[in-house]
Amino acid sequence: DAGITQSPRHKVTETGTPVTLRCHQTENHRYMYWYRQDPGHGLRLIHYSYGVKDTDKGEVSDGYSVSRSKTEDFLLTLESATSSQTSVYFCAISPTGPTEAFFGQGTRLTVV
Amino acid sequence: DQQVKQNSPSLSVQEGRISILNCDYTNSMFDYFLWYKKYPAEGPTFLISISSIKDKNEDGRFTVFLNKSAKHLSLHIVPSQPGDSAVYFCAATDAGGGNKLTFGTGTQLKVEL
Numbered sequence: 001d002a003g004i005t006q007s008p009r010h011k012v013t014e015t016g017t018p019v020t021l022r023c024h025q026t027e028n029h030r031y032m033y034w035y036r037q038d039p040g041h042g043l044r045l046i047h048y049s050y051g052v053k054d055t056d057k058g059e060v061s062d063g064y065s066v067s068r069s070k071t072e073d074f075l076l077t078l079e080s081a082t083s084s085q086t087s088v089y090f091c092a093i094s095p096t097g098p099t100e101a102f103f104g105q106g107t108r109l110t111v112v
Numbered sequence: 113d114q115q116v117k118q119n120s121p122s123l124s125v126q127e128g129r130i131s132i133l134n135c136d137y138t139n140s141m142f143d144y145f146l147w148y149k150k151y152p153a154e155g156p157t158f159l160i161s162i163s164s165i166k167d168k169n170e171d172g173r174f175t176v177f178l179n180k181s182a183k184h185l186s187l188h189i190v191p192s193q194p195g196d197s198a199v200y201f202c203a204a205t206d207a208g209g210g211n212k213l214t215f216g217t218g219t220q221l222k223v224e225l
């Protein structure tokens with residue numbers, strides 16, 4: 001199994017509070033991704049990174065920011081959480097080139 | 113705009129029979145396609161892939177077929193087993209697009225005894 005860890009695994013937070021989710025990898029893969037999974041939508045890309053300090057937006061990036069200061073860590077921040085951001089968040093990693101991505105176990109975030 | 117579509121939200125198949133899961137895409141730049149399997153409370157896991165230069169790829173009980181002219185791919189599972197019951201996601205990428213995957217909405221497969 002690919003070495004990828006998400007933390008926390010579960011979180012309940014209040015509307016308007018900031019939240020940071022962490023993705024940590026031990027594979028030294030170049031690419032890292034944050035997806036959210038919602039019923040009827042499948043997995044949608046929030047942000048991705050193609051190297052340290054190199055990030056770009058995905059299809060549902062509004063309300064989210066990311067940072068990657070080290071190869072192994074990719075942080076997803078909700079600056080001010082809203083109920084529409086209640087979801088399951090998955091981090092994924094991938095080496096260079098068109099190939100499969102490896103996913104973490106997911107973080108279930110509930111915004112109340 | 114859904115670039116990868118899985119029009120069947122669910123599929124029920126008897127154990128031992130063939131399961132066929134379908135996927136359509138609209139972006140002609142996609143050149144690599146993957147199937148992922150997801151169990152509840154777990155992350156998706158890679159199942160099988162196919163490059164656009166091929167029309168078939170087989171791995172044990174799993175075969176993926178690609179019809180580029182129709183922008184359609186399918187996953188065949190033969191024979192189906194109860195452990196195959198999961199959500200299956202189709203995904204696509206293009207080599208020049210940051211290697212990011214675009215996913216379909218998933219098909220829930222239930223293999224019944």
